[in-house]
Amino acid sequence: MKKIIILICVALFISCSKDDLGQTEVKTIVINGDNTLTSTPKQLTVTVLPGDATNKEITWSISDPTIAVITETGLLTGLKNGTVKVTATAKDGSGTKGDKTYTVSGITGPTVFIQSIAITGANITNGQPLQLTTQILPANASNKTLNWTISSQAIATISADGLLTPRLNGTVTVTANSNDGSGKSAQIQVAISGVTTVYATTVRAESILLWQRNNGGWGKAVPDLNDYNLAQTDQQKAAALASKNNTDTTIDNGHVVTELRWLLADYKTTNNPNYLAAAEKAIDWLFLAQYANGGWPQYYPDKSGYRHQITYNDNAIANVMNLMWDIIKGKNNLELINPVYKDKATTAFNKGIDIILQTQITYKGKKTVWCAQHDEVTLQPALARSYELPSFSGSESVGIVRVLMLVEQPSAAVKQAVKDAVDWFNGAKLTGIATQKITDASQPTGQDVIVVSSPGNILWARFYDLTNNLPMFCGRDGIPKATLAEIENERRVNYSWYGNWPNSLIGSEYSNWKVKHGL
Template structure:
């Protein structure tokens, strides 16, 4: 392990940071897209993921070399942190001209990866990049209370607090910009975003801050509003689900051209899990109140047995108003001749963004029933939001398999949930 770490730190790293994959001779490298040698990737599993790994190794061995490796990784993230306090998908030590050249050549040809087709010049919550970077810096700070990390950490906290909408949700990118109207669709980056657990990851970071740095009223207010946004964005009957994004009038709205305006089954399931988590944190029964409606709605859109694909019994997208499944397809082969389109046919759907999902509704019902039968005060008694006592963060972070893009995985193997 030490030999592998030395290789990563002393040979592979760029100013302490990393991308996702490299050719053996280091002649080419990739994050979610091909990267310049001057780039490091923030989007997981990138630079902060490596930092967590090094800190885990330090905890397991007590060897200071791993702490020093984590410190180098933190310095790389701090170096590319934007003035607004957040991070982009990547940082480029080649400077602004190099970044713009990348967008003008590689990024603009991102067939399918539409988020790379335009350079907003701001920070993103997408894909947990900013979230993981913030969490890692917080974790490293509380390890030895090294004040060198505090300015970046405070900037990151300010970014989360300032970018939050009054109603409680967050946009995908901030500061807000609306200059990427593409394929006849509005710029989606200002919408309230649940996709990729944007709201959930920000809540997680804020709870960590509240838990280990002491109870700050502004942080608690942000957490409360963020939890409540899940309640106000749940749609009414007869379709009490959620979308990937919601407009500021709280209605589901589309994003990339293969993400139509629709209710979304896996997002609805994820938000149900979040509501149950909020009940455990607060003991407030309001977070359980409408879960049965959402579960019943999910069950109502379950596919017939002969349409289930590889155990995935739920269509991803459900048309608003009709409850019909929507299926996404594409034609062409690149950004010049290609396009995505939506219809009602389940044949020849996308492979990179599944039109079918595996959701264990029965398990969600069991979990809900157990919580509904619980004593609210008892279940929340040890909550970091209630105890008033600082609590340590988990000692180990990377206990599960690390997921990466199918573009970086041999054979294009994919998680059955995605």
């Protein structure tokens, strides 16, 4: 009976271990196998609990690198006889660790490290697999095992023993890394041709491929993303091919992030490497488009007009940051891309967090929220379209806070930024009103949007004036107004001036986030 009660308690504990984003944290890590190590390297594995933990990745570390070394993948190599402790730490931010002390024996002489690696290979002209070989010096190196990686898994794959298998015509760089702790590596570039394999396709992915620009991004030629689900006409195909070199590629309105996510989803169902290659090309575009300070412009490389500004508008940067997070965590199909992107995404995400902190607006000595766009040099709130004035954003700021709340081990600055933003949202509530869309033949659009009384209802304005923190509305004349009724009918009807965007954020999401971080 006691054992049954314990099991029930453990099950309840695990079931309640989800964080505010619905993710299950790692609670236990056990390093499998016995605790002996001979002169033969040992591949370590772990058991991670609970079984449904969202992120089961770990990092390896060792107490004394003079006795043994361990690679990123957990290959443990003894260097001299003795004892050493190996630790596996969860990557999900939970701080969970597992360790084991190994007794190293059977090492009869000093470890001989690899001094050089040379790869022998050739270009592939027939589309067939090629076995790469290596020459490792000195010949008596203690550990000659290598870790093979490839620059594009869409073009070709590489096996653990160096068998290169083509998937598409193109060029790849293959790298062989030593596993003995010497840090030695070698590279070879292989041009591949002669691949004739025909892969399964989808209408959506083929449409997306057609409209992808040569730089890896997409413009707004397909403004409704759902139109990718339609087979493109001859006229559309001609227009797409003629625009391949256009530079008006953008993260606005969900572009690039949506297209590459759909490509990966279709790659998962078809195994068509063209879709993976196109998605990775788009990710490369996102890395290239990021400013050194961490922000992303609305368009890249065309930065005319206001396109150069750091753009939070319509969740542009939030979409990119969420994508980077998925690359880091290897989820939502981003586990399908080349693992080399993880480190790049980590750098890009961290820089993005930095610029978010730097652009948070200070009002009367206190941090608040963000403008829909900020100047990339001064970092100050900036003007976009004539009716999108520098302001506090009651909409875009929600997505930004959610990005900050992704950080697993938030600094004091990140915690304060979230708290200050939530404080602002609470102070900016508009109670007792709602918007109503009505038919009005007297208006140019035949419709109108009016503000009506609605006891108990809570809304936020899209924009708040930077000078008085009050709701602000603006027509195409660029002149700010205090009420929605003061701007022209076309702008009243065709823009989202009010919404309940922060509602769930400042409620359960924020409460759970505070509990998670002991606040």
